[in-house]
Amino acid sequence: MNIQGNLIIFSTDNEERKDVRKLKEKKLQILLDEKNEFPTFQIKDNEYIKRTAEARVEELLKTSKFYIEQLYTWGDPNYYIENKGLTITYLVIINKKNIEFMPKNMKFYDIHIENKENEYVQNIVLSNDYKEIKYKIETIVKRDRENVEYINKLAEKTKITELTAIIIHTGIKRLRNRIENTNIAFSFLDKEFAISELQQIYELILDTKLVSANFRKKIEPMVKKTDKLVKESAYRPSYMYTFNEKFIRNWV
Amino acid sequence: MNIQGNLIIFSTDNEERKDVRKLKEKKLQILLDEKNEFPTFQIKDNEYIKRTAEARVEELLKTSKFYIEQLYTWGDPNYYIENKGLTITYLVIINKKNIEFMPKNMKFYDIHIENKENEYVQNIVLSNDYKEIKYKIETIVKRDRENVEYINKLAEKTKITELTAIIIHTGIKRLRNRIENTNIAFSFLDKEFAISELQQIYELILDTKLVSANFRKKIEPMVKKTDKLVKESAYRPSYMYTFNEKFIRNWV
DNA sequence: GCAAAAGTGTTCGGGCTACACCCATGG
DNA sequence: CCATGGGTGTAGCCCGAACACTTTTGC
Numbered sequence: 001m002n003i004q005g006n007l008i009i010f011s012t013d014n015e016e017r018k019d020v021r022k023l024k025e026k027k028l029q030i031l032l033d034e035k036n037e038f039p040t041f042q043i044k045d046n047e048y049i050k051r052t053a054e055a056r057v058e059e060l061l062k063t064s065k066f067y068i069e070q071l072y073t074w075g076d077p078n079y080y081i082e083n084k085g086l087t088i089t090y091l092v093i094i095n096k097k098n099i100e101f102m103p104k105n106m107k108f109y110d111i112h113i114e115n116k117e118n119e120y121v122q123n124i125v126l127s128n129d130y131k132e133i134k135y136k137i138e139t140i141v142k143r144d145r146e147n148v149e150y151i152n153k154l155a156e157k158t159k160i161t162e163l164t165a166i167i168i169h170t171g172i173k174r175l176r177n178r179i180e181n182t183n184i185a186f187s188f189l190d191k192e193f194a195i196s197e198l199q200q201i202y203e204l205i206l207d208t209k210l211v212s213a214n215f216r217k218k219i220e221p222m223v224k225k226t227d228k229l230v231k232e233s234a235y236r237p238s239y240m241y242t243f244n245e246k247f248i249r250n251w252v
Numbered sequence: 253m254n255i256q257g258n259l260i261i262f263s264t265d266n267e268e269r270k271d272v273r274k275l276k277e278k279k280l281q282i283l284l285d286e287k288n289e290f291p292t293f294q295i296k297d298n299e300y301i302k303r304t305a306e307a308r309v310e311e312l313l314k315t316s317k318f319y320i321e322q323l324y325t326w327g328d329p330n331y332y333i334e335n336k337g338l339t340i341t342y343l344v345i346i347n348k349k350n351i352e353f354m355p356k357n358m359k360f361y362d363i364h365i366e367n368k369e370n371e372y373v374q375n376i377v378l379s380n381d382y383k384e385i386k387y388k389i390e391t392i393v394k395r396d397r398e399n400v401e402y403i404n405k406l407a408e409k410t411k412i413t414e415l416t417a418i419i420i421h422t423g424i425k426r427l428r429n430r431i432e433n434t435n436i437a438f439s440f441l442d443k444e445f446a447i448s449e450l451q452q453i454y455e456l457i458l459d460t461k462l463v464s465a466n467f468r469k470k471i472e473p474m475v476k477k478t479d480k481l482v483k484e485s486a487y488r489p490s491y492m493y494t495f496n497e498k499f500i501r502n503w504v
Numbered sequence: 505g506c507a508a509a510a511g512t513g514t515t516c517g518g519g520c521t522a523c524a525c526c527c528a529t530g531g
Numbered sequence: 532c533c534a535t536g537g538g539t540g541t542a543g544c545c546c547g548a549a550c551a552c553t554t555t556t557g558c
Contacts (some may be wrong), residue, residue: 488510509548511552
């Protein structure tokens with residue numbers, strides 16, 4: 001049985017502050033290699049797969065500080081050109097500051113997901129300094145390709161495989177589910193952070209603009225205020241907050 | 253690589269009506285073999301695993317009417333005595349009326365999950381006409397056995413393996429997640445059903461009592477009233493309802 | 505009439521939304 | 532002074548919880 005693991009690694013990037021009066025803008029990113037594919041790893045008998053996946057992240061980025069969970073196991077021969085077997089995908093969230101080393105053949109792509117027309121259509125844009133990949137994902141309910149059918153209209157042109165497109169789509173859906181129900185948002189951030197940073201994470205993942213006064217109240221029970229101030233911009237400094245450990249939430 | 257599939261099949265049973273004035277009581281059930289294990293299936297290269305899992309259900313129960321989704325892929329050598337590899341579990345929901353054949357070596361066990369003390373402790377009771385299996389599942393947050401650690405205190409006595417216990421636990425959590433966010437509840441029922449039947453499904457899965465006046469209002473948009481009446485008891489007959497197809501919801 | 509479920513309506517409170525408003529900062 | 536984000540308060544709205552009440556049935 002041919003079986004392989006791979007990793008969809010999410011992170012965020014802080015753009016430089018162009019205007020001291022404005023917030024740094026964060027961007028959601030994923031790590032892909034030069035063929036626009038995810039980092040992979042081999043799975044052997046008598047190994048604890050989750051540990052194997054973790055070890056691969058550690059080897060890749062030389063750090064052990066990240067969040068990891070199993071995303072899905074893909075097993076549809078139509079997804080593969082050769083070696084038609086299974087792929088187990090793990091979803092990773094990492095704070096860039098914890099990355100000690102960047103593999104030469106890999107790059108973080110900015111990823112932007114626009115929800116269009118209706119809830120089943122998404123436009124996905126991947127870009128870095130060198131290239132831009134755009135494609136549209138359409139979910140058709142009740143058809144039978146892993147429960148839904150995905151159409152990756154621009155897949156051929158962009159050299160993103162259908163499976164890669166589906167994994168990105170599923171990864172985003174999982175993030176959206178988790179961010180509303182668990183504390184994964186904090187995995188993107190430093191131990192101490194400003195509320196506006198947390199809000200940006202929510203906005204990036206959910207692709208919405210939130211009203212900060214309301215966001216603040218909503219997440220208030222999940223954070224603890226410290227007495228430290230961030231002073232690095234031409235607006236009122238923010239207090240630093242930390243995650244309130246009482247709000248650990250697990251999920252299926 | 254040694255890899256296997258298995259199935260956690262959920263269904264419900266209608267008890268006989270003891271008192272014409274009372275509702276039939278439903279019970280949540282799962283299918284286990286004589287060793288208290290789940291039905292398994294083999295996975296081969298070049299097969300669409302979900303289809304393979306479906307085919308196994310069809311072969312087992314001689315029907316094609318059921319709900320199926322991937323639950324999780326288990327890969328921890330500590331879970332296995334021998335053949336230490338991977339197990340991919342699919343979760344199935346079936347209406348007993350659609351089962352055409354019951355395999356001789358398998359039985360539906362009533363399953364009752366009590367939430368105790370706090371959200372991390374569950375008492376699980378499996379029973380059928382011949383035996384009863386009780387165990388307690390404790391989830392410890394932040395430890396590292398598939399993200400949480402499970403302690404199956406009575407596993408040895410009851411001959412339920414640790415993996416079986418974890419799959420049941422995870423299956424229940426998945427059902428609880430799905431029932432709040434999708435329309436899986438309808439998979440347990442006939443095409444036409446009374447609101448009280450639907451409510452019982454919710455109560456069984458969530459282990460709570462719901463106020464029927466409020467439940468009715470909550471699920472109102474998800475159902476359509478027919479003009480048929482159920483008259484088979486000494487209380488006011490109910491209209492039959494059907495699922496409103498506009499409320500199909502998918503999930504990650 | 506009675507017990508039980510079917511079904512409707514009303515009240516109350518908590519949480520979310522929208523928005524007004526003041527504060528603190530560097531330029 | 533200004534623009535910008537930080538932070539607080541408040542009014543309105545919706546949804547869910549609690550519960551009262553009427554209807555319908557078989558016995």
